[in-house]
Amino acid sequence: MRIDRLRFVLSWTLIVLFVTTTALVLFLTFGYRWSADRGIFIYTGSATIKSNPRTVDIFLDGKKVPNGMLNIINQSMHVAGIQPGEHFIRVEAAGFKPWEKKISVGSGISTEFWNIILPRQEYPMETISTDRYEQAFPSPDGATILFSGTEGERIFINALDKISGESTLVFESDRYRFSDNTLENIELSWSDQERILVPVTDDRGATILIIDRETGETTDIRDIAPITAPSFARWHPTDERAFFVLSGDSDLYVIRPKESLPEKRAVLLSSGISAYDLSQRYLYTLEAETGIVYRSAYGNEEEFGPDPITPPIESILGAETPVLTVYDERRVAVYDLHGKGILYNDDGGRNPAMISLGDAVEGVQFSDDGKKLLFYSENEISVAFTRDWEVQPVRSSGDVLQIARFSSPLSSAQWTEDYEHILFGIGGEVKIAELDHRDRRQMETLIPIPTGSTLVQALSSFGEDRIYLLTRNDQGDASFSFITFPEETGIFVR
Numbered sequence: 001m002r003i004d005r006l007r008f009v010l011s012w013t014l015i016v017l018f019v020t021t022t023a024l025v026l027f028l029t030f031g032y033r034w035s036a037d038r039g040i041f042i043y044t045g046s047a048t049i050k051s052n053p054r055t056v057d058i059f060l061d062g063k064k065v066p067n068g069m070l071n072i073i074n075q076s077m078h079v080a081g082i083q084p085g086e087h088f089i090r091v092e093a094a095g096f097k098p099w100e101k102k103i104s105v106g107s108g109i110s111t112e113f114w115n116i117i118l119p120r121q122e123y124p125m126e127t128i129s130t131d132r133y134e135q136a137f138p139s140p141d142g143a144t145i146l147f148s149g150t151e152g153e154r155i156f157i158n159a160l161d162k163i164s165g166e167s168t169l170v171f172e173s174d175r176y177r178f179s180d181n182t183l184e185n186i187e188l189s190w191s192d193q194e195r196i197l198v199p200v201t202d203d204r205g206a207t208i209l210i211i212d213r214e215t216g217e218t219t220d221i222r223d224i225a226p227i228t229a230p231s232f233a234r235w236h237p238t239d240e241r242a243f244f245v246l247s248g249d250s251d252l253y254v255i256r257p258k259e260s261l262p263e264k265r266a267v268l269l270s271s272g273i274s275a276y277d278l279s280q281r282y283l284y285t286l287e288a289e290t291g292i293v294y295r296s297a298y299g300n301e302e303e304f305g306p307d308p309i310t311p312p313i314e315s316i317l318g319a320e321t322p323v324l325t326v327y328d329e330r331r332v333a334v335y336d337l338h339g340k341g342i343l344y345n346d347d348g349g350r351n352p353a354m355i356s357l358g359d360a361v362e363g364v365q366f367s368d369d370g371k372k373l374l375f376y377s378e379n380e381i382s383v384a385f386t387r388d389w390e391v392q393p394v395r396s397s398g399d400v401l402q403i404a405r406f407s408s409p410l411s412s413a414q415w416t417e418d419y420e421h422i423l424f425g426i427g428g429e430v431k432i433a434e435l436d437h438r439d440r441r442q443m444e445t446l447i448p449i450p451t452g453s454t455l456v457q458a459l460s461s462f463g464e465d466r467i468y469l470l471t472r473n474d475q476g477d478a479s480f481s482f483i484t485f486p487e488e489t490g491i492f493v494r
Contacts, residue, residue, distance in 0.1 A: 050113070056092060084107045157170045208245060279326065309330075363412070
């Protein structure tokens with residue numbers, strides 16, 4: 001009898017322990033934690049962190065989170081079991097600047113940080129080329145960089161092959177001067193990078209030079225086409241024989257220098273055009289009189305028939321030098337260096353189609369998916385959202401965020417590869433700022449420019465994980481260098 005009673009007690013004890021343990025495991029699995037202060041189980045939250053570099057230490061409220069408590073999910077780190085409320089989180093890695101924020105954690109919710117970048121404490125810089133350079137122009141395929149420079153009365157263009165490191169003289173002249181219009185660029189042909197369009201001036205005014213790197217031949221556009229004050233020349237994306245050019249009379253031409261018939265070398269496409277932009281499929285034009293943007297498919301110029309894609313953009317009427325930047329027919333930015341900037345954003349009618357970009361915009365850049373537009377003026381950087389952004393922190397179409405405002409003038413601003421950070425030059429530094437405005441916006445110096453030198457350009461090369469820098473010293477000598485940024489994070493990289 002006594003043995004049976006012991007068996008009975010033991011069996012029920014084991015059952016109670018099993019049920020209690022199972023319930024406790026389930027409570028822990030579903031995020032419940034015991035609160036000694038309140039004497040109850042609390043439904044906890046969590047934090048998800050994806051960083052560059054990948055290998056980091058995470059501190060929560062000053063205490064390091066043990067590696068055994070970190071779950072690796074989707075190449076990110078997940079910290080579970082965080083009590084609801086405000087906490088301080090810090091991400092560190094040896095040799096890198098830390099990232100930290102005050103975060104708010106809710107019950108059953110993961111607070112996510114998908115785009116954390118820790119800049120290095122110091123970046124080793126490798127110099128590629130030195131000369132009296134003034135500007136750098138990467139080729140469409142990124143393999144070649146053209147440098148324009150001036151030495152006395154002589155102007156020159158060098159081509160740098162980034163693979164071989166070889167630099168060759170492409171063009172030099174003491175007759176011409178480079179255009180001082182900051183909106184015009186030297187352009188390499190899309191297909192072979194062998195032909196170059198160069199905006200210059202001489203005693204007769206503005207013109208475009210066509211340089212053939214293979215033959216060494218240089219042609220002044222005025223010698224093959226009767227165009228007044230040609231400017232803003234750009235290669236045709238689908239016809240390697242042709243390029244577009246605007247005249248001083250606001251006429252848009254397509255030019256084919258090698259055509260045997262003179263009347264086919266310059267074909268007038270449209271009149272009254274104040275700006276244009278190109279994509280792989282379409283030509284976009286801004287009509288000066290109405291402020292309407294039109295879209296035309298490439299094809300027979302004799303049947304050129306543009307279709308309107310925007311209503312009249314009245315604030316751009318009368319602009320001295322408007323710039324047109326198009327992502328697609330529903331996302332169009334127009335700005336004037338001396339006037340206003342406007343984003344036409346058709347997101348299905350949920351928000352106003354016209355978004356003000358403010359005054360004196362100096363540059364704009366759409367993200368690769370078209371959901372964001374970076375724009376900046378002399379002292380301010382901002383981002384407009386063209387579509388709803390459902391990744392934390394959530395943002396809505398039509399939202400405009402001021403990223404930073406400075407007392408000193410900016411030299412440039414551009415997206416980084418994740419399109420959640422902005423790279424910009426100011427004073428003697430190249431900096432990076434995140435879009436995430438929760439708690440505070442992290443902003444760090446990547447590269448201090450050496451004393452006695454100024455930053456001319458900073459160029460991101462996403463495919464190489466590099467930032468190229470063109471700097472000039474007080475004597476006018478330039479240095480073209482690069483740093484590796486961001487860190488490599490491939491599947492075999494720790």
